[in-house]
Amino acid sequence: xxxxxxxxxxxxxxxxxxxxxxxxxxxxxxxxxxxxxxxxxxxxxxxxxxxxxxxxxxxxxxxxxxxxxxxxxxxxxxxxxxxxxxxxxxxxxxxxxxxxxxxxxxxxxxxxxxxxxxxxxxxxxxxxxxxxxxxxxxxxxxxxxxxxxxxxxxxxxxxxxxxxxxxxxxxxxxxxxxxxxxxxxxxxxxxxxxxxxxxxxxxxxxxxxxxxxxxxxxxxxxxxxxxxxxxxxxxxxxxxxxxxxxxxxxxxxxxxxxxxxxxxxxxxxxxxxxxxxxxxxxxxxxxxxxxxxxxxxxxxxxxxxxxxxxxxxxxxxxxxxxxxxxxxxxxxxxxxxxxxxxxxxxxxxxxxxxxxxxxxxxxxxxxx
Numbered sequence: 387x388x389x390x391x392x393x394x395x396x397x398x399x400x401x402x403x404x405x406x407x408x409x410x411x412x413x414x415x416x417x418x419x420x421x422x423x424x425x426x427x428x429x430x431x432x433x434x435x436x437x438x439x440x441x442x443x444x445x446x447x448x449x450x451x452x453x454x455x456x457x458x459x460x461x462x463x464x465x466x467x468x469x470x471x472x473x474x475x476x477x478x479x480x481x482x483x484x485x486x487x488x489x490x491x492x493x494x495x496x497x498x499x500x501x502x503x504x505x506x507x508x509x510x511x512x513x514x515x516x517x518x519x520x521x522x523x524x525x526x527x528x529x530x531x532x533x534x535x536x537x538x539x540x541x542x543x544x545x546x547x548x549x550x551x552x553x554x555x556x557x558x559x560x561x562x563x564x565x566x567x568x569x570x571x572x573x574x575x576x577x578x579x580x581x582x583x584x585x586x587x588x589x590x591x592x593x594x595x596x597x598x599x600x601x602x603x604x605x606x607x608x609x610x611x612x613x614x615x616x617x618x619x620x621x622x623x624x625x626x627x628x629x630x631x632x633x634x635x636x637x638x639x640x641x642x643x644x645x646x647x648x649x650x651x652x653x654x655x656x657x658x659x660x661x662x663x664x665x666x667x668x669x670x671x672x673x674x675x676x677x678x679x680x681x682x683x684x685x686x687x688x689x690x691x692x693x694x695x696x697x698x699x700x701x702x703x704x705x706x707x708x709x710x711x712x713x714x715x716x717x718x719x720x721x722x723x724x725x726x727x728x729x730x731x732x733x734x735x736x737x738x739x740x741x742x743x744x745x746x747x748x749x750x751x752x753x754x
Contacts, residue, residue: 407484407544412593415483415547416443418567420471424452432457432474441473441481448479448551449558459503464563467498467531468598472565474502475509475551477558482548485569487540492572494592494614495538495547496602500531503560510550513538516612519552520605522562531563533602535592535614535628537572568593574616582657582665583721584617586746588641591615591628599633601644615643615653621722622652629742635675635703642744644674645684645725651740652724657748659714664751667712667721670744671697672705676731678739683726688712688748689719694726697741701732705742711751721748 422443428436432451439445441452451474455466466472473481487493493513499522501507507522516538538545547569551561570593575585585591592602592614603625604614613619620626624647629636636642645651659665671684679701686693691712697705712719723743731737 407486412568412570414566414568415485417441419469420452420473420565421469423471444481444483446473446479446481449476449561450474450479450481451476451559453563459559464502465500465531466563467500467565468595469565472500472563474559474561474563475549476561477554478551479561480548480550481564482546484544484546486544488571489540489543491540492574492612492616493538493540494535494570494572495567496533496535496570496593496595497549497567498531498533498565498595498598500563500565502563503555503557507551507553507562509534509562509564510548510552511536512548512550513540513545515541518605531565531600533566533595533598533600534625535602535604537592537612537614539612566595566598568595572614572616577657580747580749582659582748582750583655583746585615586617586748587639588615588618588628588643588744589639590617591641594628594630594641596632601627601629601634604628618653618655620652621654622647622650622724624650626651626653629674635672635705635742636744637670637672637705637742638745642674642742644742645723645740646738647740648726648728649724652722653743654720654722656718656720659717659719660750661714661716663714665712665714665719665748666709666751667746667748668707668709669723669746670705670707670742671695672742672744673697673699673701673703674739674742675701675703676739677701677733678729678741679732680729681727682729682741684708684741684743685724685726686710687720687722689715699741705744707745721746
């Protein structure tokens with residue numbers, strides 16, 4: 387009995403050795419915001435030197451720093467996105483944690499990362515056998531940090547999440563800051579008699595931190611074999627942003643997609659169709675009420691058919707509806723959306739923004 391109580395106490399304090407796997411719930415992983423600090427005896431300045439298990443609930447390797455909000459490195463202020471603390475991964479450094487999951491299920495990791503002083507910062511995110519390298523050269527917001535999503539399929543009932551900095555800089559301390567690591571189970575949506583497309587309202591997607599207002603970036607599918615946005619693929623060079631109704635204007639429901647980077651930012655889905663049959667693709671185009679102003683155009687494609695939908699944004703929310711009628715020419719039809727232009731926020735010329743799309747539906751039509 388005493389041993390059980392001791393183990394429970396250790397788990398609650400999140401100071402267990404790494405070989406204990408934490409059970410999963412949607413939200414932050416154990417000590418996912420890094421507010422539980424290493425012991426003072428395990429620190430040398432900002433560098434964690436107390437061994438692999440010095441950071442509560444995580445196993446670390448390489449040059450890992452424990453950074454306090456407001457800390458400076460030379461003339462550079464190190465900004466912690468949330469709370470008081472974050473970790474910085476230097477040359478070839480990594481953090482990892484084991485979590486109990488359901489074998490065969492899909493999951494999405496959401497984490498916040500900020501660049502510091504390396505020239506070409508990137509992060510390798512992996513859950514065996516899946517892995518992806520997320521480049522961080524493009525800053526989508528002027529805050530200095532972005533939230534990223536990456537998905538995987540659980541091949542085992544216990545998985546190991548690894549976030550690794552593969553960079554090698556002259557200064558071993560140069561590397562990205564990591565904060566707020568969370569996990570969410572994804573439930574693959576299915577077509578219905580009201581919509582041939584899956585997840586047309588974008589309600590199923592990665593975890594969105596409830597106390598943040600910058601959305602979540604979904605990277606191109608070349609970086610991720612499994613999409614954090616079930617049913618959809620990011621078929622472009624740049625990410626799209628997953629936004630929520632708590633912090634943005636959303637045309638329908640609680641979630642939507644913001645197309646951030648012109649024609650380099652596109653989403654697509656392949657739907658089953660019957661050759662020769664008539665279909666209609668309908669959707670909403672708007673703005674996120676994030677000071678993204680100006681003339682916007684969303685291009686929608688259904689196979690070889692296309693429509694350009696102009697939208698004059700005042701940056702204060704609102705949307706319009708559009709539709710594209712087409713005749714299917716094959717058993718599978720590719721549906722795609724992109725923004726014609728790059729747009730920057732009117733109150734912040736360093737932050738990319740763009741039109742919002744939502745409530746995407748496709749139905750078959752009777753021949754007139």
